[in-house]
Amino acid sequence: MITKDPLPNWSEPASYAAWGREWMPPLECAWLSWIAHNVHPDEVVAVGRLLFPRFVEFNGGVFLEMKFKEASFFEWMAKLKRLPDVERILNHVHIYDLFSNSTDAPEESYMAVAELLAATWRQALGTCFPDRRFLVEVSADPDGDPVVTFAQSGQTAST
Incomplete structure (x- = not known):
């Protein structure tokens, strides 16, 4: 086996x-x-949308629909100038923010959620954008909060 x-x-x-x-x-x-x-099945469906989110394509970028605002895009583009940097900013999720009522969870559980989210986002991005490459990253902010984000890597699937 x-x-x-x-x-x-x-x-x-x-x-x-x-x-x-x-x-x-x-x-x-x-x-x-x-x-x-x-x-409850509705909880699974809601979590499923987090794991496999909808994306928005805008001005060459790919963004999480749940976090995208056109005004924010232009504000960050004016500051950062590079599309991948703007994607990283607009596409980031702090794991602690997803679980504001779970103060008793061990830190390894939050990191496990971050790794799971990153894995499913990689799959979702690959399914929705098979000709593009993305870098999906897990890191921690200064408070130890796991953060998941993604941006295009600048390569295409054929490179």
Whole structure:
């Protein structure tokens, strides 16, 4: 048997594993059982849109529809002058902002979300723009908040 994983760094969150050990017998794949017991389908659909967002093409750039404002584009373009720099600014998401009610989550959970978001954005960008190349980055701001952003790399798929 060969196992292939599109999320090679994924691991079951510790809180779900602990929850699964409380059952008799302990649950295998506790994360999946936790979803069955606690998650509404509408939550999955909403998270799905975050993971696979809509994009806007504007003046040669590619932007997250959920964050794009034409006025902001022109304001940042006047300051930064380079389209990839403007893309990085307008396309960034702070992970802490997505979870304002989750003050008890361990830092590794926030970073895992950032890595997952980056992986799915790479796939979504590749699907929507197969002839373009993008650099999707995960970093941390000065407060340790994971940040995900993307910009075109300047290459095309054929280069």
